[in-house]
Amino acid sequence: MAFSTSILAVFISLVALSVYSHLKSKQKVPQGAKLPPGPAGKPLIGNLLDIPPAHSWLRFKEWADQYGPLFRLSLAGREHYVVSTEKVANALLRERGNIYSSREQLPAAVKLLGDSLRPLFYPHDDTFRQSRRLMHRLCKEGAAITYQSTQILESTRLLYDLIRNPEDYEGWLMRYSSGLIFRVGFGKVMKDNDDPLLKRLFAENHQLERVASPGAYLVDTFPILMNLPDWLAPFKRELKALHVEEQDIFFGLHEDVRREVQQGTAPDCWQKTYIEHAEEYKLTTAHGAYVVGTLFEAGAGTTAAAMMSWLLCMALHPDELRKLQQQLDEVVGNDRLPTFDDLPNLPRVRAVAKETLRWRPVTAGGVPHLSEKDDVYDGMFIPAGTNVHANQWAIHREEALYPDPETFKPDRWLEPKYPTYREPLTQYPNLQNYSSFGFGRRICPGMHIAERSLNILVARIAWACDIKKKTGSDGKQVEVPLYDYVSGFNVQPKWFAFDLSARSEERWQVVKEAYEWEMEHDPLKDRRGW
Structure with missing residues (x-):
């Protein structure tokens, strides 16, 4: 009992010291400026208990409606x-962007889980700049065009399995997105949606999202808890063990390709490009492995999540699916699958994809940027060290830009009466520099690849399939x-029931023939699995 009381006393002392340090370091507001408005908090902890543990962006939208487009929260002395x-x-x-391109170095996700190796959380320093140079080389628009044949192959594979077993739509979409990046990233083929590596990667990705979610670990609110020894800090032991698992994945993939490069058997892929040009980027081997590995991690999760939301949208809005199918039938016809050459003539396809996002x-709540210098915007003071959240949920519901924002309405991108029409x-609508991919120097480097995939x-899928609500046993x-x-900070709909089937036997035959041809001519068909 005395031992427990001592631990509690130490904990309370550390928390109080942490809060005091934050409050003491706060900057004075410059003359002529003011702090933004925001919800009133409680002594010491501020708004810490006001933020829901899940889907915080919904509450943030309510506060934006009340306090305006830039509002302030205090979390135990930390400015948000x-x-x-x-x-x-x-x-x-x-x-x-020269001021707002850094990240807070949170103890749980950044230091313990990622050992400061994950590019998503790099501070705004030389390592960040060199990693972005490498990402740009691998994912820029010119490079993305060269991956289209792989997207055709993997999308045909997805379509074939989706029609045969639509209830496993989550698995097929995850295999598409991970299989695409596995090919272009490491020159290998994801065997199936039960591939052991696929399961490990998605488990690791879910761990990252859990750990990085606001409020998941008390040490992120009170970093002074990092001073506790491991035997008194079970969160340290847990997160360090998870780091070993993710490191084993990323380093293992790197070493596998490195051996193939030495043997002269490695196909062109991102990891090979980095290994052969590593000296240009001044990154450690560990940083290089994480740059390529986390490109895979990000691309695999977000594309699948967006497509799950698209299926949800089509089940909820059958009239929009019919409009989409009508344009596809007019442009593509009945006897072949759509290709990338068709997309300029399919503005509704692009509009539906953009409206889904x-x-x-x-990434509904956005990943916060960290301000590096004091700044004043529109008379409001933003001190150095402030976390600035771009709340995408609210940004995408700005009434002036998106009239009737709660309605799924692809026509807002297609008709001149809407402010978003171009x-x-x-050419338009497209996803270039769209707010769904973030802002400034932290914008998603894979957006060109993601746009083509979506x-x-x-x-x-719309050309080949009908999608509708499921009819229950009661009719x-x-x-x-x-x-x-x-x-999590990347979200997708939980599994839901709906019906998906081929629009006709003729279209199913087109899909089967395309699948058989792609499998026979797959340049990596002998490299399945890892």
Whole structure:
């Protein structure tokens, strides 16, 4: 009992010291400026208990409606500002990127789980700049075009299995997104949706999202707890063990390709490109392995999540699916699958993909940027060391930009009466620099690849398949939930029941023939598995 009381006393002392240090270090507001408004907090802990443990962006949207597009939270003395319009997000995170491009070095996700190796959390330093140079080389638009044949292959494979077993749609979509990046990243083929490596990668990705979620670990709110020895800090032991697992995956893939490069058997892939040009980037081997490994990690999760939301949208909005199918039938016809050459003539495909990301954003709360210098915006003071959250949920619901924002409405990208309309429709709508991919120097480096994946998957699934609500045993439609999503900073709808089938026997035959041809001519068909 005395031992437990002593531990509690030490904990309370550490917490009090942490809060005091944060409060003491706060900057004075410059003359003529003011702090943004925000919800009143409680002594010492501020708004810490006001933020829900899951889907915090919904509460942030409510506060934005009350306090405006830039409001302030205090979490035990740590400053958090939330941005809720594209104008403010662009002004700070894009136009002042030299100030707002860093990340807070949170103990749980950054230091313990990732050992400061994960590019998503790099501070704004030389390692960040060199890693972005490498990512740009691997993912820029010119490179993305060369991956289209792989996207055609993997999308055909997805379509074939999705029609045969639609209830496992989550697995097929995850295999598509991970299989695509596995090929271009490491020159290997993901065997199936029960591939052991696929399961390890998605388990590791879910761990990252859990650990990095606000409030998941007390040490992120009170970093002074890092001073506890491991035997008194079970969170340290847990997170260090998880780091060993993710390191084993990323280092193992790196070493496997490195051996093949030495033997002269490695196909062209991202990891080979880095190994052969490592001296240009001044990164450690560990950093290089994590750059390529986490490109795989990010690409695999987000594309699958977006497509799960698209299936949800089509089940909820059958009229939009019919409009989509009508344009596909007019442009593509009945006897072949859509290709990338068709996309300039399929503006509705691109509009539906973009509207899905707006209505159900994958990174709904955004990953916060950290300000490196004191700044004043529109008369409001933003001190150095402030976490600035671009709340995508609210940004995508700005009434002036998106009238009737809660309605899924692809026409907002296609009709001149809407403020988001742009022409020519052979080029617009597109996803270039779209807020769904972040802002400024932290924008998603894989957006060119992701855009192509989303467009070709929407086109091909809609061309080949009918999607509708499932009919229950009582003859009534099984309702599809509007927003029943997993928690984390990348989110997707929880599994839901719906019906998916080939639109006709003729189209199913087209899919089967395309699948057989792709499997026979797969340049990596002898490299399945790892």
